[in-house]
Amino acid sequence: MLRLGIDLGGTKTEIIALDDVGRELLRKRVTTERGDYDVTLQTIVSLVDDTERELGDRGSVGIGTPGALSPATGLMRNCNSTWLNGQALRDDLIQRLDRDVLIENDANCFALSEATDGAGAGHRVVFGVILGTGVGGGVVVDGKLLTGPNRIAGEWGHNPLPWPRDEERPGPACYCGKNGCIETFLCGPALSRDHAQHNGMEISTHEIVSAAAQGEACSLASLERYEDRLARALANVINILDPDVIVLGGGMSNIPRWHQRVPELWTQWVFSDRVDTPLLRNRHGDSSGVRGAAWLGS
Ligand SMILES: [Zn+2]
Known part of the structure; x- marks a missing residue:
């Protein structure tokens, strides 16, 4: 199964595609357009579409960002990319990508990566x-x-x-x-x-x-x-x-x-x-x- 990961940072947005054993199939990065939420959504959707077209397969999608999703409201909070705060990033991406999307802060993504096939494996x-x-x-x-x-x-x-x-x-x-x-x-x-x-x-x-x-x-x-x-x-x-x-x-x-x-x-x-x-x-x-x-x- 194809796994797509997106690192949504303040200056760059990066996508990676991994296979089942964590081999990197593709990686691409673009500059983050700061300040415009709709552009952020469109950037993520394009990265996913382009990657899946190139690899000829559909994948799961996970997002890492410096902020976090509030469990109470479903809205983003604590983002230093401040234009994301208060936005329903997960719901909006679920709708546009037509699949479940998981969002975690970058420290959690780091821990999961190192536990899965890194130093903590x-x-x-x-x-x-x-x-x-x-x-x-x-x-x-x-x-x-x-x-x-x-x-x-x-x-x-x-x-x-x-x-x-x-x-x-x-x-x-x-x-x-x-x-x-x-x-x-x-x-x-x-x-x-x-x-x-x-x-x-x-x-x-x-x-x-x-x-x-x-x-x-x-x-x-x-x-x-x-x-x-x-x-x-x-x-x-x-x-x-x-x-x-x-x-x-x-x-x-x-x-x-x-x-x-x-x-x-x-x-x-x-x-x-x-x-x-x-x-x-x-x-x-x-x-x-x-x-x-x-x-x-x-
Ligand atoms: Zn403090």
């Missing part, structure tokens, strides 16, 4: 983490996304940073209206902002990582503060969910030392005499969003 409970512009997460159990009545399962980014140290209180203001959310400490810009606060000079994540690799003490200290926070935040997840594996994704996950250092640190926070949870690098990288969207249809 073969594990029962997979916690997929996005450390990117935002901090999100998704939970896959026995190959299926855990959703829940509020559809926020795995959304750990707006929990408070656990076991805060004195200098971490109340923590940076978050766009959600609270202070000290995990996202404000672990998102893409957080490392360089934290470095600037301690050293008075703003340099990029990349510059901090390479300076630390050369033994520069202040940059090394910034990485250590970040991984200490990541360890505490993930220890909290392990205490509640105890997943079989945790897979890291997003731009901030590409720093190799996290994978060794964080499991060394989290043992002191997990309520267990030893911690055997593997912390893995993702397999599909930036493709996990669109691949996970395709797996929604299985």
Whole structure:
């Protein structure tokens, strides 16, 4: 069976076609026309039509987007592509594509992709983490996304940073209206902002990582503060969910030392005499969003 996945992003819209075993049959991307909902619908319909014509087959359709469908209203919410908010995206696509369409946020698509045939394959409970512009997460159990009545399962980014140290209180203001959310400490810009606060000079994540690799003490200290926070935040997840594996994704996950250092640190926070949870690098990288969207249809 053909599975079509669409990654509906703020700047580009991408489609992928997978076969039963996850082989990529086709991939195409177009620029997202910002601000016009009808154009967004038409873009998705054209991508699906063109793909199916080219492959000579009809497929299931899953959509990954940074926002979410409200279970109460069936309308989109929390989209940073703001023209989607308040729209009945799923119903409109079901009607235009004449089949069921599933929509999930990009962290859930990431988790599903890595659990299905990525780094988490073969594990029962997979916690997929996005450390990117935002901090999100998704939970896959026995190959299926855990959703829940509020559809926020795995959304750990707006929990408070656990076991805060004195200098971490109340923590940076978050766009959600609270202070000290995990996202404000672990998102893409957080490392360089934290470095600037301690050293008075703003340099990029990349510059901090390479300076630390050369033994520069202040940059090394910034990485250590970040991984200490990541360890505490993930220890909290392990205490509640105890997943079989945790897979890291997003731009901030590409720093190799996290994978060794964080499991060394989290043992002191997990309520267990030893911690055997593997912390893995993702397999599909930036493709996990669109691949996970395709797996929604299985
Ligand atoms: Zn928040």
